[in-house]
Amino acid sequence: xxTDRVARRALDLHHxxxxxxxxxxxxxxxxxxxxxxxIGIIGPNxxxxxxxxxxxxxxxxxxxxxxxxxxxxxxxxxRRIAYVPQRGAVDWDFPVRVIDVAAMGCYxxxxxxxxxxxxxxxEAEEALNAVGMLPYRDRQIGxxxxxxxxxxxxxxxxxxxxxxLLLDEPLAGVDAATERTIMRVLxxxxxxxxxxxxxxxxxxxxxxxxxRLLLLKQRVLAFGPPATVLQEDLLNEVYEGRLRSFTHAIxxxxxxxxx
Amino acid sequence: MIKTALAWTAAIVAALLLGSLGISALVGRDLxxxxxxxxxxxxxxxxxxxxxxxxxxxxxLGCLVVLRRMAFLGDALSHAMLAGVCxxxxxxxxxxxxxxxxxxxxxxxxxxxxxxxxLIAFVSRLTRIKEDTAIGIMYTGIFxxxxxxxxxxxxxxxxxxxxxxxxxxxxxxxxxxxxxxVVGALVLSMVxxxxxxxxxxxxxxxxxxxxxxxxxxxxxxxxxGVSLVVVSGVRMVGxxxxxxxxxxxxxxxxxxxxxxxxxxxxxxxxxxxxxxxxMYTAEWFGTSGGGAIILFVTFQxxxxxxxxxxYGMLSRWLRLRRxxxxxxxxxxxxxxxxxxxxxxxxxxxxxxVAQPGGQIPRVLAFLEHESLVRRDGPGxxxxxxxxxxxxxxxxAHRLWESYLHKTGVPDDQLHDHAELLEHVNxxxxxxxxxxxxxxxxxxPHGSEIPRPVPVFEHPVPLRQLAPxxxxxxxxxxxxxxxxxxxxxxxxxxxxxADGSWTLHRETGGDxxxxxxxxxxVLINVVQRAQFA
Ligand SMILES: Nc1ncnc2c1ncn2[C@@H]1O[C@H](COP(=O)(O)OP(=O)(O)O)[C@@H](O)[C@H]1O
Ligand SMILES: [Mg+2]
Numbered sequence: 001x002x003t004d005r006v007a008r009r010a011l012d013l014h015h016x017x018x019x020x021x022x023x024x025x026x027x028x029x030x031x032x033x034x035x036x037x038x039i040g041i042i043g044p045n046x047x048x049x050x051x052x053x054x055x056x057x058x059x060x061x062x063x064x065x066x067x068x069x070x071x072x073x074x075x076x077x078x079r080r081i082a083y084v085p086q087r088g089a090v091d092w093d094f095p096v097r098v099i100d101v102a103a104m105g106c107y108x109x110x111x112x113x114x115x116x117x118x119x120x121x122x123e124a125e126e127a128l129n130a131v132g133m134l135p136y137r138d139r140q141i142g143x144x145x146x147x148x149x150x151x152x153x154x155x156x157x158x159x160x161x162x163x164x165l166l167l168d169e170p171l172a173g174v175d176a177a178t179e180r181t182i183m184r185v186l187x188x189x190x191x192x193x194x195x196x197x198x199x200x201x202x203x204x205x206x207x208x209x210x211x212r213l214l215l216l217k218q219r220v221l222a223f224g225p226p227a228t229v230l231q232e233d234l235l236n237e238v239y240e241g242r243l244r245s246f247t248h249a250i251x252x253x254x255x256x257x258x259x
Numbered sequence: 260m261i262k263t264a265l266a267w268t269a270a271i272v273a274a275l276l277l278g279s280l281g282i283s284a285l286v287g288r289d290l291x292x293x294x295x296x297x298x299x300x301x302x303x304x305x306x307x308x309x310x311x312x313x314x315x316x317x318x319x320l321g322c323l324v325v326l327r328r329m330a331f332l333g334d335a336l337s338h339a340m341l342a343g344v345c346x347x348x349x350x351x352x353x354x355x356x357x358x359x360x361x362x363x364x365x366x367x368x369x370x371x372x373x374x375x376x377x378l379i380a381f382v383s384r385l386t387r388i389k390e391d392t393a394i395g396i397m398y399t400g401i402f403x404x405x406x407x408x409x410x411x412x413x414x415x416x417x418x419x420x421x422x423x424x425x426x427x428x429x430x431x432x433x434x435x436x437x438x439x440x441v442v443g444a445l446v447l448s449m450v451x452x453x454x455x456x457x458x459x460x461x462x463x464x465x466x467x468x469x470x471x472x473x474x475x476x477x478x479x480x481x482x483x484g485v486s487l488v489v490v491s492g493v494r495m496v497g498x499x500x501x502x503x504x505x506x507x508x509x510x511x512x513x514x515x516x517x518x519x520x521x522x523x524x525x526x527x528x529x530x531x532x533x534x535x536x537x538m539y540t541a542e543w544f545g546t547s548g549g550g551a552i553i554l555f556v557t558f559q560x561x562x563x564x565x566x567x568x569x570y571g572m573l574s575r576w577l578r579l580r581r582x583x584x585x586x587x588x589x590x591x592x593x594x595x596x597x598x599x600x601x602x603x604x605x606x607x608x609x610x611x612v613a614q615p616g617g618q619i620p621r622v623l624a625f626l627e628h629e630s631l632v633r634r635d636g637p638g639x640x641x642x643x644x645x646x647x648x649x650x651x652x653x654x655a656h657r658l659w660e661s662y663l664h665k666t667g668v669p670d671d672q673l674h675d676h677a678e679l680l681e682h683v684n685x686x687x688x689x690x691x692x693x694x695x696x697x698x699x700x701x702x703p704h705g706s707e708i709p710r711p712v713p714v715f716e717h718p719v720p721l722r723q724l725a726p727x728x729x730x731x732x733x734x735x736x737x738x739x740x741x742x743x744x745x746x747x748x749x750x751x752x753x754x755x756a757d758g759s760w761t762l763h764r765e766t767g768g769d770x771x772x773x774x775x776x777x778x779x780v781l782i783n784v785v786q787r788a789q790f791a
Binding site for chain 2: 078079096
């Protein structure tokens with residue numbers, strides 16, 4: 001009975017602690033995520049959002065705690081998670097074209113002795129098409145706008161065909177049109193039953209974009225439907241008064257014109 | 260594509276011809292003997308073949324070294340070798356009585372390189388000493404150990420430190436060729452077999468780990484490969500210059516292409532041309548072979564750096580010179596923006612733009628490439644992105660002009676200053692200007708300041724908006740008629756508690772709505788809540 005329940009969960013984190021030094025980036029993080037949801041991870045800079053993503057991917061080893069994917073240990077389920085990196089973490093001068101990046105989505109499925117075949121290339125092209133980037137297939141990735149770059153990496157994640165998608169700030173610095181495209185693609189993926197965890201920086205849109213929000217600052221401070229997470233006093237405490245306009249808007253004060 | 264390739268070949272042939280004419284005059288040999296005579300010399304053959312056997316795998320792995328920013332590591336590995344070569348020499352001599360056993364020396368060198376790597380990793384990970392310093396200490400230290408060892412054991416070990424430092428292409432023997440061939444075959448088959456793994460682990464380590472690739476093992480494989488090619492390269496060009504063989508051809512290729520596989524092939528080619536060019540130079544001027552090869556490889560790099568079609572200096576300079584004036588781009592965008600309803604033709608755009616219009620077709624081509632405009636029948640239309648961009652540019656320019664006017668800049672200088680400042684146009688900055696200017700409708704010249712393009716395509720019910728959103732009231736459905744709001748006025752969503760929504764009107768005063776009213780007020784959002 002109990003194992004049945006666990007197996008239905010997409011992700012299970014138990015007491016995950018990750019540190020790079022004396023102060024842990026993540027402390028005692030336990031959270032269970034049901035499949036088929038679009039989840040936003042919010043929290044201030046340095047809260048450990050990227051670290052959480054890396055821990056779920058198995059790229060950083062927790063000092064303590066476990067990550068389970070569909071009830072299995074992470075190391076036995078490598079292909080079930082796909083990932084879209086934070087913009088700053090990519091070398092945009094790297095000699096790869098749009099189509100090459102999308103094709104990387106198939107690497108996990110093709111054994112090392114086999115070459116990529118026509119079916120893989122077709123899948124890569126389909127994934128590019130789904131995000132509207134097929135016309136740019138032969139461009140080097142540095143020659144795209146920020147939003148287009150995000151979409152290419154999104155296509156790569158789609159081509160992986162994984163049940164779980166992790167995205168680190170996919171909407172940072174993209175224009176409104178791209179934001180709509182990306183959100184449409186994410187919702188589609190969710191509607192097909194995939195589970196998505198999206199690191200998000202914009203509290204203003206968090207409520208309308210996500211089914212559940214996870215408020216993180218070293219620890220999980222809240223996890224649930226947006227309305228229960230976006231509590232004013234909780235946010236003010238977490239962001240330590242850095243929500244400038246948020247408070248401004250609430251008090252109706254504006255900075256005086258300074259000459 | 261074919262045309263550029265032909266042009267390039269023609270340019271190279273012309274350069275070779277001119278160059279060799281000059282050199283034949285310089286060294287007093289006719290063209291035929293200049294080019295063909297060296298091939299009659301056995302050491303020249305061996306140098307070219309051996310050099311290429313070394314240069315190709317060096318250049319191919321060099322691509323990964325360049326992309327992973329490991330060049331300094333290559334340097335460290337080559338220096339560390341000396342101690343390993345001594346160790347291998349000594350061991351083989353003591354154990355088997357073999358003098359200068361090449362296999363023993365190669366294996367010793369690789370082991371020494373790996374020990375150096377381990378020491379570097381150890382020091383930089385476990386102490387506050389950073390990696391570059393750790394590399395500096397370890398490789399000089401181990402190199403020095405080698406130097407001391409060689410001079411201490413002079414009578415037992417016959418290693419010529421001078422050749423070790425500057426290499427000796429002209430003295431390549433058969434055993435060196437064998438080592439180079441085996442190393443080359445090993446390294447190249449590794450790259451071919453594990454191309455995808457090497458590519459992904461270099462490009463996106465996190466994804467590589469996430470799909471289950473053994474990234475640490477791949478690192479070790481790569482560094483072992485690098486130390487192997489370095490070991491075989493030192494024989495030709497010496498400890499100091501082997502890094503040039505590793506990174507220069509790769510850097511040339513990096514400036515010329517967009518794919519790792521192509522880069523590797525090109526780098527290999529540059530390695531071979533480097534060796535051939537270097538061997539000729541050495542032969543013509545009677546200089547050191549290793550020096551000439553590295554000199555030629557560097558020369559190649561400088562030529563490519565100047566002339567590369569896309570990433571080179573020359574094309575950069577041409578691009579800058581040819582660069583389309585920003586104000587013309589803006590004029591074209593806003594010209595299309597102003598032509599409401601119809602998509603203006605080239606002529607119509609020309610008529611709208613107040614400047615000489617010769618460059619307008621190129622501006623349009625550029626904008627199309629950036630997917631800001633698209634062809635629409637005989638005319639041109641803005642894409643979604645183009646509309647946002649056009650509005651934002653115009654708004655930025657006019658807000659800056661208003662701001663400058665306010666700070667007392669004379670009217671005749673407004674435009675020039677605003678021209679510079681309009682590129683500072685991120686949404687936060689514009690919102691700030693707008694706010695301190697009191698949300699002006701018109702700029703100092705009386706032109707309208709466009710509002711930002713709505714964030715969402717359609718008006719959004721207040722009920723869906725989080726506090727902080729700003730926008731204009733677009734629709735007031737019957738349920739909201741009683742509210743003190745008028746169409747088009749600007750409001751900010753200031754608070755939201757259970758069943759109660761507060762709107763702050765920019766003209767002053769707050770309006771409170773219940774759930775039902777909040778569904779009936781539709782707002783064109785122009786600005787999201789901003790969080791610093
Ligand atoms: N590789 C690293 N080495 C050392 N400290 C790190 C490293 N990566 C992240 N950190 C630290 O861990 C904390 C969390 O970082 P991160 O997960 O990137 O936060 P976020 O993505 O929420 O901004 C920060 O204090 C950061 O400085
Ligand atoms: Mg981050």
